[in-house]
Amino acid sequence: MSELIHPVILCGGGGTRLWPMSRPARPKPFLPLLGERTLFQQALDRVSDGSIFAGPTVVAGEAHVGHIREQGGDVLSLIVEPCGRNTAPAIALAAARLPDDAVMLVCPSDHHIGDVPAFVAGAQAAAHLAKSGCLVAFGIAPDRPETGYGYLQRGDPMEGGFVLDRFVEKPDRARAEQFLADGRFSWNGGIFAFTAGRFMEELSRHRPEMAEAVRQAVAAGASDGATFRPDAGPFEGIAGESVDYAVMENTDRAAMVPVSMGWSDIGNWQALHEARAAGGAEAQGNVAEPLHELASCSNVMAVSDGPRISVVGLDGVIVVVDGDEVLVTSADGAQAVGQLAGAKGK
Amino acid sequence: MSELIHPVILCGGGGTRLWPMSRPARPKPFLPLLGERTLFQQALDRVSDGSIFAGPTVVAGEAHVGHIREQGGDVLSLIVEPCGRNTAPAIALAAARLPDDAVMLVCPSDHHIGDVPAFVAGAQAAAHLAKSGCLVAFGIAPDRPETGYGYLQRGDPMEGGFVLDRFVEKPDRARAEQFLADGRFSWNGGIFAFTAGRFMEELSRHRPEMAEAVRQAVAAGASDGATFRPDAGPFEGIAGESVDYAVMENTDRAAMVPVSMGWSDIGNWQALHEARAAGGAEAQGNVAEPLHELASCSNVMAVSDGPRISVVGLDGVIVVVDGDEVLVTSADGAQAVGQLAGAKGK
Numbered sequence: 001m002s003e004l005i006h007p008v009i010l011c012g013g014g015g016t017r018l019w020p021m022s023r024p025a026r027p028k029p030f031l032p033l034l035g036e037r038t039l040f041q042q043a044l045d046r047v048s049d050g051s052i053f054a055g056p057t058v059v060a061g062e063a064h065v066g067h068i069r070e071q072g073g074d075v076l077s078l079i080v081e082p083c084g085r086n087t088a089p090a091i092a093l094a095a096a097r098l099p100d101d102a103v104m105l106v107c108p109s110d111h112h113i114g115d116v117p118a119f120v121a122g123a124q125a126a127a128h129l130a131k132s133g134c135l136v137a138f139g140i141a142p143d144r145p146e147t148g149y150g151y152l153q154r155g156d157p158m159e160g161g162f163v164l165d166r167f168v169e170k171p172d173r174a175r176a177e178q179f180l181a182d183g184r185f186s187w188n189g190g191i192f193a194f195t196a197g198r199f200m201e202e203l204s205r206h207r208p209e210m211a212e213a214v215r216q217a218v219a220a221g222a223s224d225g226a227t228f229r230p231d232a233g234p235f236e237g238i239a240g241e242s243v244d245y246a247v248m249e250n251t252d253r254a255a256m257v258p259v260s261m262g263w264s265d266i267g268n269w270q271a272l273h274e275a276r277a278a279g280g281a282e283a284q285g286n287v288a289e290p291l292h293e294l295a296s297c298s299n300v301m302a303v304s305d306g307p308r309i310s311v312v313g314l315d316g317v318i319v320v321v322d323g324d325e326v327l328v329t330s331a332d333g334a335q336a337v338g339q340l341a342g343a344k345g346k
Numbered sequence: 347m348s349e350l351i352h353p354v355i356l357c358g359g360g361g362t363r364l365w366p367m368s369r370p371a372r373p374k375p376f377l378p379l380l381g382e383r384t385l386f387q388q389a390l391d392r393v394s395d396g397s398i399f400a401g402p403t404v405v406a407g408e409a410h411v412g413h414i415r416e417q418g419g420d421v422l423s424l425i426v427e428p429c430g431r432n433t434a435p436a437i438a439l440a441a442a443r444l445p446d447d448a449v450m451l452v453c454p455s456d457h458h459i460g461d462v463p464a465f466v467a468g469a470q471a472a473a474h475l476a477k478s479g480c481l482v483a484f485g486i487a488p489d490r491p492e493t494g495y496g497y498l499q500r501g502d503p504m505e506g507g508f509v510l511d512r513f514v515e516k517p518d519r520a521r522a523e524q525f526l527a528d529g530r531f532s533w534n535g536g537i538f539a540f541t542a543g544r545f546m547e548e549l550s551r552h553r554p555e556m557a558e559a560v561r562q563a564v565a566a567g568a569s570d571g572a573t574f575r576p577d578a579g580p581f582e583g584i585a586g587e588s589v590d591y592a593v594m595e596n597t598d599r600a601a602m603v604p605v606s607m608g609w610s611d612i613g614n615w616q617a618l619h620e621a622r623a624a625g626g627a628e629a630q631g632n633v634a635e636p637l638h639e640l641a642s643c644s645n646v647m648a649v650s651d652g653p654r655i656s657v658v659g660l661d662g663v664i665v666v667v668d669g670d671e672v673l674v675t676s677a678d679g680a681q682a683v684g685q686l687a688g689a690k691g692k
Contacts, residue, residue: 020656293686293687293688295679295682295685295686296679296682304672306670307667307669307670307671307672308670308671308672308688309672309674310366310671310672310673310674310683310686310687310688311673311674311675312673312674312675312676312679312680312682312683312686313675313676313678313679313682314663314674314675314676314679317660317663317674319672319674321653321672323653324652324653324654325653325654325656326650326653326654326655326656326665326667326672327656327657327658328655328656328657328658328660328663328665328674329657329658329659329660330658330659330660332659333641333642333658333659333660334658336641336642336658336659337656337658339641340639340641340656340658341639341656342639342654342656
């Protein structure tokens with residue numbers, strides 16, 4: 001059993017840049033943005049091979065429990081965060097409940113991965129390194145000078161991967177182009193592997209108060225079927241921090257496995273447009289259900305929960321209709337959708 | 347009484363280029379496209395000065411009767427066309443029921459006129475010429491090389507206007523620029539003045555069968571309150587034709603009065619955008635109710651019957667939400683809206 005990889009799937013974040021489809025009551029992971037299954041269901045599907053993966057553990061806030069049970073079923077192991085404290089405490093909740101030698105594979109629930117076999121192969125390579133005591137990040141092969149992601153700089157090769165030299169914050173365009181040309185940089189997709197014991201050990205070293213609070217929250221927690229609720233008191237006292245900052249950037253055993261798996265964080269409507277277009281769009285880069293009509297258009301995406309969308313004479317425009325909200329944005333404007341009054345719930 | 351001008355307001359045409367707001371069940375004249383009153387109501391308002399105008403006569407198809415009574419009231423004189431046969435027979439229905447010396451002012455019901463006093467002054471000048479036996483067209487001062495309208499070429503000046511030398515079909519861009527530079531050309535806005543007797547006389551000369559059929563339809567018609575229904579039999583046999591072709595281009599007494607009155611036929615969404623922007627738009631040429639949000643936009647118009655519209659990072663785009671239809675078009679694309687499947691009722 002300890003040979004199996006233990007998936008830990010994190011559900012967090014609102015996805016306001018995918019407003020108006022993503023809304024507080026129905027956030028991004030639980031939407032069928034690509035295909036018929038939701039991103040959360042696809043995250044479960046990717047780790048469903050029982051010869052490689054143990055049953056996954058989902059870590060999520062109370063607001064998501066209904067969606068998770070509806071889409072993931074009642075037997076899925078679920079840890080309910082008493083409050084949002086970013087990824088390091090969320091991962092620690094899962095780590096503290098697993099055997100020390102269990103290899104965890106931490107995955108976001110709201111990304112798209114086009115090439116699942118490549119993902120599984122990456123998970124196995126990362127697990128191999130994790131068993132030797134490394135804390136491993138997936139390094140996603142960049143195909144453009146993206147300024148919206150953090151980067152990983154790799155060092156010397158090691159068994160099945162590379163030493164991870166450094167985390168780099170989102171770069172400006174010039175640096176992103178430099179990274180792409182350099183070849184040693186990959187995107188940080190927020191996918192990590194380590195044993196539960198090593199993770200808690202490193203957390204205790206670098207964030208001892210956080211580690212202790214999580215241990216207390218787990219010790220005083222309560223199970224109800226497949227749902228575990230840590231004690232709120234100690235957890236609420238934690239200063240929220242990402243796993244990147246709290247652990248990965250501090251450990252001297254960071255490693256990286258390179259993967260090329262058709263990855264997108266679907267961070268905004270333009271990213272979704274690109275992911276859908278890659279999956280086989282109409283001519284001229286248009287993406288729309290047959291109901292809609294795109295006349296003299298190129299690179300236009302139309303998404304609707306009902307009304308027909310007709311577009312004439314435009315290039316590089318995204319139209320989204322959802323309930324009482326209609327969004328029309330340029331490709332570049334997609335980055336700013338989260339700033340709209342509607343996306344802020346006003 | 348015979349000194350008063352008799353307005354004849356024509357309600358016809360679907361206005362498919364203003365789809366999805368204009369639809370078969372609620373066509374363009376009956377929409378409040380500019381201001382709180384509909385275009386039809388504004389057409390009535392323009393001729394409401396009882397010291398200048400007699401009570402208007404509306405000529406319309408059966409499908410419009412409900413709208414006309416709702417928006418125009420029960421005492422408004424209405425002639426119901428048994429079927430659509432273009433403008434010459436429609437005008438003849440009104441002419442055949444008026445005294446020979448009554449001066450008619452024929453007006454479309456779906457245009458916008460920003461400067462109503464200029465319109466009234468033009469009507470009085472046209473009526474003066476009409477009384478002397480001319481068939482008078484309003485010549486609208488062009489302010490751009492428009493290719494979407496027919497043109498009138500004026501000749502020698504005459505009392506209060508000009509001899510009308512020639513009707514010119516919609517020109518190409520080069521000719522339109524030539525017309526604008528020439529100075530003798532104006533737009534044909536479909537507004538005409540003549541006495542009822544002169545009109546029927548000219549119609550009898552150039553289209554004797556049409557004139558006779560209209561006389562028979564009127565003679566065998568029936569009144570119900572303020573509503574007159576001509577006999578369908580003779581009217582249905584008429585070969586439909588515009589007043590331009592049937593009469594105005596054939597008479598040797600055609601005249602033109604020049605008017606500059608902020609006229610627009612609101613022929614498509616871009617024309618409406620321009621008319622609304624001229625009436626005091628937001629900064630950057632944007633036009634939208636406060637509900638909507640236009641972020642980093644210029645020359646964008648947002649029109650909705652309910653849902654909020656949010657637009658990001660676009661220039662020269664029109665967004666219209668109406669019931670189960672959403673239209674997004676470029677300024678140039680607005681010309682092609684009538685060709686969309688939705689506009690064709692598919």
